[in-house]
Amino acid sequence: MDFDRHQSAGYMTNWAARLFAKSIDKRLSSLDVASGQLPIFFALAGGRQATQAELTKIAAIEQPTMAATLNRMEKAGLIARRPDDTDRRRTIVQLTRKAEEKAQAIRQAVETVNGLALASLSDAERIAFLDMLGRICVSLADDVTSG
Amino acid sequence: MDFDRHQSAGYMTNWAARLFAKSIDKRLSSLDVASGQLPIFFALAGGRQATQAELTKIAAIEQPTMAATLNRMEKAGLIARRPDDTDRRRTIVQLTRKAEEKAQAIRQAVETVNGLALASLSDAERIAFLDMLGRICVSLADDVTSG
DNA sequence: CATTTTTATATAGCTTGCTATCTAATGGAG
DNA sequence: CTCCATTAGATAGCAAGCTATATAAAAATG
Secondary structure: OOOOHHHOHHHHHHHHHHHHHHHHHHHHHHHOOOHHHHHHHHHHOOOOOEEHHHHHHHHOOOHHHHHHHHHHHHHOOOEEEEEOOOOOOOEEEEEOHHHHHHHHHHHHHHHHHHHHHOOOOOHHHHHHHHHHHHHHHHHHHHHHHOO | OOOOHHHOHHHHHHHHHHHHHHHHHHHHHHHOOOHHHHHHHHHHOOOOOEEHHHHHHHHOOOHHHHHHHHHHHHHOOOEEEEEOOOOOOOEEEEEOHHHHHHHHHHHHHHHHHHHHHOOOOOHHHHHHHHHHHHHHHHHHHHHHHOO
């Protein structure tokens, strides 16, 4: 089929994403934290609170995925859920003290992995790469939500 | 935590990869094919054969993931497995006729999605993007396999 | 040639994604 | 105020990843 997968943006992006996850999980496993929990840590660290719906929007994942991740984090003692008494549909989520204590190490691991991933790119290339990735996401998100 | 996830290569790559998968799955669902099966289609289309181990290497996934994907494809009538009689550990995999008939439409869908994803990039940017992604994968693969 | 090591595949069990669907609560329109 | 639409969250069930481990065959080694 004379198809070079290394020239396919979709294939390469998928591969890179799996490598990012492997690299970060390797560093987070000793903290009993996993890559899927990162958006929640970054959103809530420092005592901030958010509803599940807000976290879902921030992480750009679907609602049931967020619910499952929060279930695992709750079971692991990383987050606490509290009902919102001004709107009984809502749940307010915050990090536990135990989770807050991990936040700094998590941030460090993320920066290490991002750094080594981009190690062979110049400063200008890093900026260009993130800019292009952003445009690609916009185009795809547009496609995915239309029709 | 003053962390902008849109400036994190790991977060953006993960997001882009999920959008790629959603976009391609949307187009492949009518063919009863899914994004995880694409490397197998591209490797085997045109009557080619490969062992499971060869497919695993091509797709850059782990062996149990390939085994599970092949199980689903076999159940769906997309591939056939045949024992290698020169080495009874090996299984030789090939596309069924039914799968071969889908190959052209699949290729078309992949090109459509790659095209729309990169629509806002110039030709030079597309080349640069794939080149940088390749370097990022090399750096991360190196990290992931070391220690 | 017997034993050990390596290789190919299978299986168990988990996470992170998804879609589809259900329930409960809120908010708006008559 | 009642009824309908919207919103928040939970649940079921699946795909596609992963690690760890088991089994069987082949290859290498003593």
